Amino acid sequence: MTARPGGRSARVRAAVIDATFAELAEGGYLRLTVENVATxxxxxxxxxxxxxxxxxxxxxxxxxxxxxxxxxxxxTGSVEGDLIAVADDxxxxxxxxxxxxxxxxxxxxxxxxxxxxxxxxxxxxxxxxRAAEVVSRAVARGELPATTDAVELIRLTCAPLFYRVFVxxxxxxxxxxERSARAALAAARAGLL
Amino acid sequence: MTARPGGRSARVRAAVIDATFAELAEGGYLRLTVENVATxxxxxxxxxxxxxxxxxxxxxxxxxxxxxxxxxxxxTGSVEGDLIAVADDxxxxxxxxxxxxxxxxxxxxxxxxxxxxxxxxxxxxxxxxRAAEVVSRAVARGELPATTDAVELIRLTCAPLFYRVFVxxxxxxxxxxERSARAALAAARAGLL
Numbered sequence: 001m002t003a004r005p006g007g008r009s010a011r012v013r014a015a016v017i018d019a020t021f022a023e024l025a026e027g028g029y030l031r032l033t034v035e036n037v038a039t040x041x042x043x044x045x046x047x048x049x050x051x052x053x054x055x056x057x058x059x060x061x062x063x064x065x066x067x068x069x070x071x072x073x074x075x076t077g078s079v080e081g082d083l084i085a086v087a088d089d090x091x092x093x094x095x096x097x098x099x100x101x102x103x104x105x106x107x108x109x110x111x112x113x114x115x116x117x118x119x120x121x122x123x124x125x126x127x128x129x130r131a132a133e134v135v136s137r138a139v140a141r142g143e144l145p146a147t148t149d150a151v152e153l154i155r156l157t158c159a160p161l162f163y164r165v166f167v168x169x170x171x172x173x174x175x176x177x178e179r180s181a182r183a184a185l186a187a188a189r190a191g192l193l
Numbered sequence: 194m195t196a197r198p199g200g201r202s203a204r205v206r207a208a209v210i211d212a213t214f215a216e217l218a219e220g221g222y223l224r225l226t227v228e229n230v231a232t233x234x235x236x237x238x239x240x241x242x243x244x245x246x247x248x249x250x251x252x253x254x255x256x257x258x259x260x261x262x263x264x265x266x267x268x269t270g271s272v273e274g275d276l277i278a279v280a281d282d283x284x285x286x287x288x289x290x291x292x293x294x295x296x297x298x299x300x301x302x303x304x305x306x307x308x309x310x311x312x313x314x315x316x317x318x319x320x321x322x323r324a325a326e327v328v329s330r331a332v333a334r335g336e337l338p339a340t341t342d343a344v345e346l347i348r349l350t351c352a353p354l355f356y357r358v359f360v361x362x363x364x365x366x367x368x369x370x371e372r373s374a375r376a377a378l379a380a381a382r383a384g385l386l
Contacts, residue, residue, distance in 0.1 A: 162360050170314070183377065
């Protein structure tokens with residue numbers, strides 16, 4: 001590929017990725033087609049077929065793009081505040097009908113396609129790695145044992161929210177986010193992570 | 194319905210439910226059809242259509258049947274042992290390629306169908322309620338505060354395993370089960386649940 005950043009190739013990619021998320025939001029994974037993405041993006045469908053090929057590839061590329069996007073790591077001054085902010089970001093996403101559609105569609109896609117599954121795994125591994133910064137800061141401040149597995153603490157902070165959304169079908173809100181974050185922190189303070 | 198327990202109607206239901214799980218295991222939610230379930234169950238397809246109607250109804254009924262089935266609540270003598278047993282049961286299910294297909298297919302179905310979603314929510318609510326017995330026993334033994342939210346403790350015990358399976362794509366094993374159970378217990382002991 002010879003595209004300069006900001007060139008035509010990058011503009012096409014941005015339009016196709018936006019269209020992929022918009023189509024996923026409207027119809028979910030099962031109704032996603034290369035044709036509809038191309039139409040919505042205003043791009044010829046042969047261009048989309050040539051560059052992406054399949055809907056799974058579109059989803060994978062959309063996830064890589066999101067992964068590269070800025071995601072501000074919370075910095076509230078305390079590890080409790082930071083972990084609550086991480087959990088609350090998840091809760092807000094899933095409590096918002098417009099924002100929840102993309103991550104829900106991605107989980108659905110991952111259940112059907114190994115390409116989407118790998119892209120999702122890389123996406124969350126990257127998010128965990130970034131969020132782990134709140135743990136290194138806490139260790140530096142003496143709030144947590146230096147042996148704390150930072151990524152495991154982030155996993156335990158987020159897991160109860162995803163469990164409600166995808167398994168038990170229970171609502172998520174600020175209270176659930178706070179309880180999840182504090183519970184994970186208690187385990188870390190007890191030296192269990 | 195006029196069926197006696199163990200009568201023809203119950204035998205048909207059992208055969209259809211077995212066939213539903215077997216078809217889900219083989220092809221997943223997207224390839225499940227009433228025709229294939231009927232053929233595998235050795236039942237005429239009009240019988241299945243009349244009694245269940247759709248694949249979503251088949252999945253919902255299969256889940257109700259599983260919900261009614263015996264599920265032995267662990268009783269190891271300590272709340273830590275019991276919670277580890279609950280978590281390890283989840284880990285073993287998802288680590289086993291043959292056993293994981295049904296719960297994975299159910300989550301996939303729930304993402305596409307509100308009928309399946311409701312049935313799944315009822316299934317897990319019932320499992321949580323049963324598993325909560327390990328918490329009441331722990332409270333009776335003085336191992337946990339009487340104010341402990343028993344179902345929340347079960348949720349936190351199981352959530353990290355489901356998070357790995359459905360979101361991060363990371364493996365689950367005995368070690369993950371033990372860490373999840375001990376982390377949840379630390380939060381309960383700290384009076385956070």
